[in-house]
Amino acid sequence: MNSASQKHIALISVHGDPAVEIGKEEAGGQNVYVRHVGEALAELGWQVDMFTRKASADQASIVEHTPNCRTIRITAGPEEFIPRDNLFKHAPEFVQQMLKFQQKSGVEYEIVHTNYWLSAWVGMELKKIQGCKQVHTYHSLGAVKYKSISTIPLIAKTRLSVEKEVLETAQRIVATSPQEQEHMRLLVSTKGNIDIIPCGTDIHRFGKIDQQQARQQLGINADTKVILYVGRFDFRKGIETLVRAVAQSQLRGTDLRLIIGGGSRPGQSDGKERDRIEGIVNELGMQDMTVFPGRLGDDDLPIYYAAADVCVVPSHYEPFGLVAIEAMASGTPVIASDVGGLQYTVVPEETGLLAPPKDNDAFATAIDRILSNPEWRNQLGRAARKRVEDKFSWDGVAAQLSKLYVKLLEEPVVVSTKDEAVATA
Ligand code: UDP
Known part of the structure; x- marks a missing residue:
């Protein structure tokens, strides 16, 4: 111009x-x-x-x-x-x-x-x-x-x-x-x-690597079901809801992995929230299936999003929510709280699912629905990528x-x- x-x-x-x-x-x-x-x-x-x-x-x-x-x-x-x-x-x-x-x-x-x-x-x-x-x-x-x-x-x-x-x-x-x-x-x-x-979001950076390659890089088996969170450790991000939802998933006991990505500083408010979340993971006996990779840098993010079967954004409120469109740009469906900008980016039943905030049961049901139907999961992922290309570059x-x-x-x-x-x- x-x-x-x-x-x-x-x-x-x-x-x-x-x-x-x-x-x-x-x-x-x-x-x-x-x-x-x-x-x-x-x-x-x-x-x-x-x-x-x-x-x-x-x-x-x-x-x-x-x-x-x-x-x-x-x-x-x-x-x-x-x-x-x-x-x-x-x-x-x-x-x-x-x-x-x-x-x-x-x-x-x-x-x-x-x-x-x-x-x-x-x-x-x-x-x-x-x-x-x-x-x-x-x-x-x-x-x-x-x-x-x-x-x-x-x-x-x-x-x-x-x-x-x-x-x-x-x-x-x-x-x-x-x-x-x-x-x-x-x-x-x-x-x-x-x-x-x-x-x-950068549609050229996300969506370049496929799930198989991403998993090879992260050392994750092709059959593992991967649930991803990316974001700050802040109470209002609702990470607790995600952990409790995964704990009650019907797929618990199968090869399920929960990845909670984000940086934190010991003793600061984000460090304290991470400790609190880790405490809940331990209390629910989920240590073996949960990974905290720490802050994900610019090169890591596209790999993690691509490796996931589903990305969950369980915020109590979100004016927009960049993580949702980054995951969608990577061809990964999103399960998000039915609030704020997430109602705009995620189209329920088309690019992912929405669930009421803080509702462990609803998140668990949504996770199970997508993880138990790989074909539908891929269809949602393709539509998600298309929506970002059309609207959010x-x-x-x-x-x-x-x-x-x-x-x-x-x-x-x-x-x-x-x-x-x-x-x-
Ligand atoms: N982010 C990142 N590395 C991390 C965690 C988050 O680069 O380990 C980035 C993420 O990719 C996104 C931003 O931080 O671009 C978070 O934006 P969002 O709108 O989702 O949440 P906010 O932090 O503004 O509440």
Whole structure:
């Protein structure tokens, strides 16, 4: 797209660094989204700067991904890991440092695409100071999250009010599924402009290796039934449901293997959740059939997805759920919780199955249905791959975003005065 050439765009992701290793605490879908969107936009001719917070003194301040796409790490608060619920107090410094960076480099961004509510606030400030246009993706909605947890953090009130303000004032909100859009309208505000542009995945990276080759590489027998989980160790990911479902599977006692992939750090919240899950595995006598391979790197992921008979995404809630489309792109059917974006990506009875969240019985039945019918399993897998090719490739997603930015850049800036909105050239 020529109109994108030479245009600078800032993707802002205060807590989700697009250049770090994915699959550990607080590094998941958002990091993947920002990195892939950034790289794909650069391919389309944009000059992409991805801003994030420097979370360790060892980290490089600038990481070049491709000639037109880089991560810029801003110092805002101590250069150490800070949980996202404690980051808001450093957001003003993030804004100041971003302005300084722009002054120094002589680049001013006409458009900023912010990710998660912390970045939404940064974007709204930049908009007030520089008059840039803002596109926002939530990745997670406080209004949904706080309904599902018992201890509401102190930051909740601020987060909810920022999430409402950005919906009402950003030039465009990008919802990644119709379900997320519905939640915004029902729980956040009826004002503001929303477009639906899904998350994507790399259809060239996943789906290249077949099940037999993948199993050879992992040393798994052709006859073993393999159930896979990939993701962070977080209570809300519902890994316990999966373990309990497999424990009561009718296929228990046959050659069944449960693989639970994801990184964790001892003593941190993900390490504690992993210990808890391992405790349940032991209590249910499933040690011999369960494997914890740890964090799966970029080269491992396509092999694990391809080797599996089924990938299970048992989250309590999921605004989109990249793991589902990665498995589907690999030709592996998905059994997922009947929530959020998973209702959009997984088509029940066609590309996998949906089950009510936290429902061990329903997950067990779904797993047994697919594992006991290999022919149907393959048919679901083929349809899953086709659905991702048609709807969820990064290239397609980036092309839709690029079109949106170009359209917004052509629109006049609307300056709000007390009583009226005035359009300026
Ligand atoms: N992931 C990874 N290695 C792991 C575990 C997860 O690379 O060991 C990646 C996974 O492939 C996916 C992302 O982390 O791209 C998780 O995204 P998702 O939207 O499923 O969940 P989130 O982490 O955003 O809650």
